[in-house]
Amino acid sequence: MNHISNPTDGYVSAVRPKFIDAYAGCGGLSLGLMKAGWEGIFAIEKDKFAFNTLKTNFLSPNSRYQYSWPEWLPRRSKSIEYLLRTYEGQLSALPGQIDLVAGGPPCQGFSSAGRRRRSDPRNRLVNSYVRLVDLIQPKMVLLENVRGITYDFDNHANSRSIANFADYLVEQLSQNFFVYHRILDAPEFGVPQSRSRFFILAFNKDAYEQRLVQNPFDYLMRTKDKELSKIGVSPFATSSDAISDLTVAKNGTVECPDTNGYRAIGYHAPLTEFQKVLRDGHEGTPSDTRLAQHRPEIAERFGDIICLSKQESRLNTTISAAVREKFDIKKHALRVLDPNQPAPTITSMPDDLLHFDEPRTLTVRENARLQTFPDWFEFRGKYTTGGHLRRKEVPRFTQVANAVPPLLAEVIGRCLLSYSKEFVEAATTPVVRSCDPIHLNASSASRATVG
Numbered sequence: 001m002n003h004i005s006n007p008t009d010g011y012v013s014a015v016r017p018k019f020i021d022a023y024a025g026c027g028g029l030s031l032g033l034m035k036a037g038w039e040g041i042f043a044i045e046k047d048k049f050a051f052n053t054l055k056t057n058f059l060s061p062n063s064r065y066q067y068s069w070p071e072w073l074p075r076r077s078k079s080i081e082y083l084l085r086t087y088e089g090q091l092s093a094l095p096g097q098i099d100l101v102a103g104g105p106p107c108q109g110f111s112s113a114g115r116r117r118r119s120d121p122r123n124r125l126v127n128s129y130v131r132l133v134d135l136i137q138p139k140m141v142l143l144e145n146v147r148g149i150t151y152d153f154d155n156h157a158n159s160r161s162i163a164n165f166a167d168y169l170v171e172q173l174s175q176n177f178f179v180y181h182r183i184l185d186a187p188e189f190g191v192p193q194s195r196s197r198f199f200i201l202a203f204n205k206d207a208y209e210q211r212l213v214q215n216p217f218d219y220l221m222r223t224k225d226k227e228l229s230k231i232g233v234s235p236f237a238t239s240s241d242a243i244s245d246l247t248v249a250k251n252g253t254v255e256c257p258d259t260n261g262y263r264a265i266g267y268h269a270p271l272t273e274f275q276k277v278l279r280d281g282h283e284g285t286p287s288d289t290r291l292a293q294h295r296p297e298i299a300e301r302f303g304d305i306i307c308l309s310k311q312e313s314r315l316n317t318t319i320s321a322a323v324r325e326k327f328d329i330k331k332h333a334l335r336v337l338d339p340n341q342p343a344p345t346i347t348s349m350p351d352d353l354l355h356f357d358e359p360r361t362l363t364v365r366e367n368a369r370l371q372t373f374p375d376w377f378e379f380r381g382k383y384t385t386g387g388h389l390r391r392k393e394v395p396r397f398t399q400v401a402n403a404v405p406p407l408l409a410e411v412i413g414r415c416l417l418s419y420s421k422e423f424v425e426a427a428t429t430p431v432v433r434s435c436d437p438i439h440l441n442a443s444s445a446s447r448a449t450v451g
Contacts, residue, residue, distance in 0.1 A: 017417070018068075020044075022080060022103030022132055023125070026053040026379060026399035028371065029102055029144065032409020034058075034065040037417060041098065042069050044080050047394040049381025051077035056378050064376065080128045088135065095137040100416075104144040104404070105129050126165050130172045140420075141173060141202040142412070144404050147183055149198050166198060177202035182217040184408070187342045190228050191405045192237040192274070193370045194316075195345045201416075219422075220415045227414045232277045233407065239356060240339035241274040242369040246289065247358055256290045259383070265289040265363065280374035287378045288364035288396065292350065301327055303359035309336040315356070316344050337362075343370045348398035350384060367400045372407035 016039040021030045024043035034040055040058065045051045058067050059075055069075060072090050084091070105125040133141055150166040166181070173179045179202045186195035201216045228234060245251075246265055256262035267285040270276045294302065308323050309315055315338035319329070335344055337356040344353065346367050353362055362370075364379055382395040394402070 017099035017420075018097065019100035019102050020098055020136065020138075022101060022129055023105050024050075024054060024103060025394070025402050025404075026050045027057055028373065028403030028406045029104075029142075029409045030054075030058065030067075031065065031373070031377070032404065032406040032411075033100075033102065033413040035406065035410045036413025038100070038413055040065070040067045042067055042073055044083055044103070045077055046079040048077045049396070050394045050399050052380035053378070053396075053399060056380055080125065080132060084128060084131055084135070091132070091135040094135070098136050098138040100140045100142060101133050101136055101138045102142040103129065106402075126169060130169065133173065134176075137176070137204065137206075139204045139207040140416070141177060141200065142416075143169065143200040143202075145198050147196050147198055150183075169200060173200070173202045176206075177204055178208065180215055180217055184217075186405055186408055187236045189224060189405075189408045189411050190231070190233040190235055190237055191342070191370075191372050191408055192239055192242040193343045193346060193405070195405065197404075199412075216416070216419055219419050220412065223415050223418065224411050227411045230414075231407070231410065233274055236342065237274050238340050239337045239343045239370065241272045242278070242343075243362075243366045244339070245269065245271045245275050246363070246366055246369070247355075248291070248360075249358065253291065254285065257287075259290055262290050262293065264291060265365075275369075278369055278372065278374050280376060282375040286365050286375035288368065289366075290363060290383065292361050292363075294360055299359045301359075302354055302361075305334070306336050306354055306356070306359060316341055346370055346401045348401040350397050364396045364400060367397065371400055371403055372405045373400070373403075374406070 016037060018039045018041050019030075019033055020041050021027070021033075021043040024030055024045045025047075027043065030040050030043055043054055043058070045054060055075065057063055058065055059069065070090070073087065105128070129143070145166075149169075150164070152164045170179050170181060179200060181198065181200045183196055184199050186193055186197070199217075203216075225235065245268070248265055251266040251268055253263040254266045256264040264285075267289075270279050305319060305323060305327065308326075309319060312320055312323075314320055314323075315336050317335060318332055319334050319336070323329070324332070331351070333347075333349070333352045334354065335352065336354045337343055339356040346353075350361050350367075354360070355362060355366075364383065365375075368377065368379070379396040379399055381399070382393065384397055385393045385395045
């Protein structure tokens with residue numbers, strides 16, 4: 001790998017390591033890697049709203065972090081299938097030039113929080129991800145997905161179906177990579193949110209000698225607290241650590257700058273060290289603080305639910321059956337934040353979570369804080385969507401919910417740099433190998449055991 005001048009430990013070399021972000025979403029993974037010192041080459045994202053967020057934050061003249069976008073690739077939203085079909089020649093010329101392919105295929109078909117379906121067409125994007133890796137042959141692969149990708153689907157499908165997509169990914173990547181995988185819990189990495197995710201780290205067999213490659217997740221867990229302290233945060237931050245400075249009571253409201261007829265939260269100053277880190281030098285009011293327009297009777301009901309949930313000690317968990325019956329609420333997913341604990345996993349539904357002090361749902365910015373996006377990061381597109389469009393559009397709340405927390409990505413990025421420095425590569429340029437075509441039929445293949 002071409003190492004960088006690493007601001008965290010004074011390690012100096014000539015060139016920053018390069019990565020490509022597949023299924024980039026709004027850019028949480030890209031942001032974390034760039035903050036860690038990696039150079040983003042380009043990102044692949046199909047949704048126009050999410051890609052507009054990427055353009056705003058990584059392709060604008062005044063962007064703090066910039067992709068080194070290649071001239072041959074248009075700066076617009078596109079699917080990974082379109083990229084593979086249209087630019088196969090350009091991608092095939094990249095082996096030896098890319099240090100890392102990162103990203104994670106859309107998770108809706110795997111998620112136990114949604115309608116988990118083996119037949120969800122988005123599940124097939126796993127195969128496209130492996131095909132992209134096969135073409136580019138990076139030195140490393142980083143993949144993130146929901147924990148549900150590790151669960152077996154039922155056995156009622158035909159013999160050509162994939163029973164377990166995590167096993168399939170490990171099996172396919174193991175042809176050319178040393179593959180390791182682990183479930184990581186975001187609060188251990190300073191993220192104020194209970195969020196468990198499946199990660200793969202893989203190392204090209206032509207760039208690394210197996211005897212020099214130790215389990216990178218063991219290394220990550222040993223070094224993460226040191227990296228967090230350099231950033232200025234600690235593990236197990238709470239909801240209050242993240243968003244206590246964003247209340248209406250403390251800041252009042254202002255006219256929403258991007259939506260007529262709505263109010264937004266103003267801003268005075270950070271109250272905690274964690275908030276100072278997420279301010280990240282930003283001056284003034286952050287974007288995306290638009291408040292939901294709750295009717296007075298709804299706000300009153302929310303206030304009662306918050307009080308009752310505190311009395312019942314049911315914070316961060318679904319409201320009780322008694323509370324649902326009292327207010328004739330059919331929704332089971334409604335929860336009230338516990339200010340003294342990490343938040344529950346952020347979802348794309350803005351009415352899943354109530355504030356711990358104020359009778360309202362959270363803003364996009366508050367969710368973004370819980371995901372560790374800095375205050376200068378701006379989101380684009382609709383705030384929400386509904387009906388059949390939920391399968392076609394990725395509005396702001398969904399962009400935030402789907403993202404890899406930038407702080408978690410930054411810690412991983414920092415650790416990968418020091419890991420790669422400590423465990424020396426066998427070669428600086430991988431030998432490009434000719435790989436067999438990747439097929440979807442993995443049901444009868446043996447399961448990989450690395451990790």
